[in-house]
Amino acid sequence: MGTLPFMLFSLKFLLFSIQISSETDIITQFHSLHDGSTLTNGAFELGFFSPGSSTNRYVGIWFKNVPIKTVVWVANRNHPIQDKSGTLSISKEGNIVLQSKNGTNHWSTNITTKVSTSNLVAGLLGSGNFVLTDEKDNRDSGFYLWQSFDYPTDTILPGMKFGWNLTSRFNRRLTAWNNWDDPSSGQITYGFIKSDLPESKIQNGSSVIYRSGPFNGLRFGATQKLKHVPLFIVDFVYKTDEYYFHYQPKDPSLLSRIVINQTVSALQRFIWVEENQKWILYLNVPRDECDNYNRCSSFGICAMIGKSSMCECLSGFTPKSPQNWSVKDWSQGCMRNENWRCREKNKDGFIKFQNVKVPDTKKSWISKSMTLETCKVKCWENCSCTAYANSNITGNGSGCIIWFSDLLDMRQLPDSGQDLYVRSSAIETTNRDDSRKRMVVVTSTTCSIIVILFLFIIVFCWRRKAKSKFRETKLKESKSEQEDLELPFFDFGAIKFATNDFSNNNKLGEGGFGPVYKGMLSDGHEIAVKRLSHSSAQGIEEFKNEVLFCSKLQHRNLVKVLGFCIEEQEKLLIYEYMLNKSLDLFLFDSSRSKFLDWSQRFAIICGISRGLIYLHQDSRLRVIHRDLKASNILLDADMSPKIADFGLARMCGDDQIQGNTSRVVGTYGYMAPEYAIDGIFSIKSDVYSFGILLLEIISGKKNKGLSHSNRNYNLISQAWRLWTECTL
Known part of the structure; x- marks a missing residue:
């Protein structure tokens, strides 16, 4: 410089x-x-x-x-x-x-x-x-x-106002570079249109590529609800003299930019990852095929089926070219089944469509004060009116948008969008109402049957869980500190970004409770993320149980938990990343097992025993692990062992050496007989599991995978046979 x-x-x-x-x-x-x-x-x-x-x-x-x-x-x-x-x-x-x-x-x-x-x-x-x-x-x-x-040229930076200042007539919009060697103004632009109902568009010259939909008081019409906490604070300011978008990252040290890209004709948000020394794509607009402008043409509505788009005609409309429509050529759009008879009573009406991105407002009329009922009357009285909707969906809704001519660029948004009322003939409206009534009857009957079955299930489950809930209540009362988990809470959006949206390429493995992913935080710190599957047998109590134990227990031979995340249906545990993964990957692999010489195996055995002694004697809690096995022993970069997975662990008092459970959980082959048969567990249960693990480390064989002289043995039987034959 x-x-x-x-x-x-x-x-x-x-x-x-x-x-x-x-x-x-x-x-x-x-x-x-x-x-x-x-x-x-x-x-x-x-x-x-x-x-x-x-x-x-x-x-x-x-x-x-x-x-x-x-x-x-x-x-x-x-x-x-x-x-x-x-x-x-x-x-x-x-x-x-x-x-x-x-x-x-x-x-x-x-x-x-x-x-x-x-x-x-x-x-x-x-x-x-x-x-x-x-x-x-x-x-x-x-x-x-x-x-x-x-x-601005082609980039929006944090803190920058992007939009219109109506007093100074500033139109802050983006124009892409011509190419990577030429920053002159290209054909791709992004900005807000000057309107009483603001919305943004991406255009290639005069052709529209993407339309955000009008601002409806909560969000822009095409914007879907976020299912996780985002990394950015985004705001849209809408005043009489200006309207603009601006954003700030929640972490001030995070470098980010929004850029209009000439090459892919899209608006992209990038984040700089220091560890990888590269820009990572965080968001791309258009997001999917239904975001492409006017995907289904006039009176057609787009819906995403998996990763593919599908067009349908609105109720009361049919494809102009059924032959083209059947081969997914939707360019000609849809037409009415029959024309309405304007302003004749009982000859025309409106069909309500829910959760949609409203049509292009280019040929529309807007009133911010009109009620929805008055809006309906005004539309019905105008023969050119094709649809109406609220302009603001906050509260019970307010304002009025009336569309004239064809309805263009609509899409289905299952968890957002708004209501749209489309003009149709009275016959179509009646048919739709009759269909709804039949649906209501069928739904009501089905729901009644489900409710009765549900009540039976509740009574049955209540009896089974009464004792369990009582014990859990007593445990919560005696251990009120469980609510103070003493671990940092991680933002779900940050973890999703760190694992590249839980990509299969980052998947380290999968246990009984869900997969584990490798991730990298924005500061470059590597992590392992345990994501409980929605169908997992491990529920919120087991999850909190694991978080509790990991926050209380600190030892060099126990895996370190960095934090957790509980958001809607997601339950995540964030561990320190173990470079060499789990012990079973070395023990039972013919090529990797060669790296474990006798001194290395002995060091691993000693490390596991130190961790077990800490759990049973030296920690401030007496903990019985209940699931000690090779896959729950993780190895760091120096091959030092660390005991992991405390989801099934149980805490005992200082004077308590055993407990009893009606729910036997764990891994067969490592369970002590008195635990597997009678549900009695104690520190001896862990010692038994450690013994099995010890035999596996020494022999390099799985406990249940041993064969000798055409007779099947487990490791205990084999060890006993060798002992009695004096060959051990």
């Missing part, structure tokens, strides 16, 4: 604070910047660059500490300089200008406000915003005469 010994001509080089959104941002200021020099502030850098293989020179802003040069803003994107003679400076008229050596202007801020140039300061904020301000009058106001955040 170049230094700046010549950057200050008439202005002093100062650092001062400017308030932005209640946070202090420092401006690194300058008066003149030459090609070869850069201006640095926080995570960003401003200077001259040449993209890809191009020799053209541009002034831009990029991430400072990212080795892959990632440009987020370009000043002279459509007017490059052909050599390295460029100078960026404040002109006597009070503008920031970019000139080449012959005095040609290649870019300017073009502000017309008359100010004293002696007080002007230009510089770079830590947020990546390049600003021009009056140092004397606006030092602490956060007001800028000009700022790059008002003129």
Whole structure:
């Protein structure tokens, strides 16, 4: 990076604070910047660059500490300089200008406000915003005469307002680069349309690629409800003089950007992963085939079936070309079964469609004060009206949207969307109502039968679980500290991102309670994530039980649990990552077992015994593991053993050496006979399991996989036979 010994001509080089959104941002200021020099502030850098293989020179802003040069803003994107003679400076008229050596202007801020140039300061904020301000009058106001955040190129940065300022007529929208070597304005754009009901669009020239749907008071129409806590705080501000979108990462250290990509014609959100030294794609819009604009054409509605899209005509409509429709050519759309008779009583009506992305509002009329009933009447009285809906779905709904002509770009959104009322003939409406009535009768009858069966099941289960619930209640009363799990709570979105959405490529294995995945947190820390399957026998109590024990127990031969996550149906345990996975992968594999010499096996045995002694004697809780086996012994990078999986563990008092259970759980082959037969467990149960494990480590054979002289043995029988024959 170049230094700046010549950057200050008439202005002093100062650092001062400017308030932005209640946070202090420092401006690194300058008066003149030459090609070869850069201006640095926080995570960003401003200077001259040449993209890809191009020799053209541009002034831009990029991430400072990212080795892959990632440009987020370009000043002279459509007017490059052909050599390295460029100078960026404040002109006597009070503008920031970019000139080449012959005095040609290649870019300017073009502000017309008359100010004293002696007080002007230009510089770079830590947020990546390049600003021009009056140092004397606006030092602490956060007001800028000009700022790059008002003129984005292809990237949205955290804190940037993206949308319309109706007073200043700023339309902050994105325009993609032409290609990787050319930052000039391409054909792909993304921005908000200027409307009483804001919505955003991705376009290729004049052709629409994606439409977000109008803002309905909660979200944009095509936006689906999130099933997990996201990594970002996203907000849409909708006021009389402006409407805009902006976002901030929950973790301020997280580097992120939203960019419109010319190559794939999509809006993409990227996150920088320091450990991998690369940008990871976090979100892509359009998300799926149904997000593609007007997928099903007029009066057609799109639904995702797995990863494929499927189009259907709305009720009361049929395909214009049934032959094309049958081969999934939906371009001609749908038409009415029969025309309605406008404003004739009992001749036309409306069919309600739930959870849909409403049609394109290009040919629509909007009232923010009208009730839904008045909206219906107004639509019915206009022969050109094809549908109506609320403009705001918060509370009981308010406002009115009325559509004219064909309904375009609709999709089904099972867990979001809103109600849409489509005009249809009275016959279609009656048929649909009759169908609904039949459905209600069938549903009511079915539900009654299910309720009766359910009551029988409840009574049966209640008797079985009465004793179990009583014991659990007593345990909770005596151990109220269970509620204080003493472990960090992890964000589900962060874990989902860390495991690449629980990709099979990251899957380490699968036990009786669910799969385990390898992951990497944003700070580069490797983790193992145990994800309980929804059908797992391990419920919330077993899960909390494991979290409780892992928060209380600390020993070098017990696996370390970093935290947990409970969200809706998801239950996750986050462990330290064990490089060599589990002991059974070495013991029972002919090639890997060669790495376990006798000294290594002895060290593993000693480590397991130390962990077991800690559980039984030295910890502040007396713990019986109840599921000690080779797959529950994990090995770190140094092959040191660590006991894992405390989901079935039980806690005993200091004077209690055994317990009893009616629910025998664990792994057959490792269970002590008195536990497997009578449900009696004690520290001796673990010692028995340890003995089986000891024989497996010594022999390298599974307890139930031994064959000798055409007779089947387990390891205990084999050991006893050798003992009695005096060969052991």
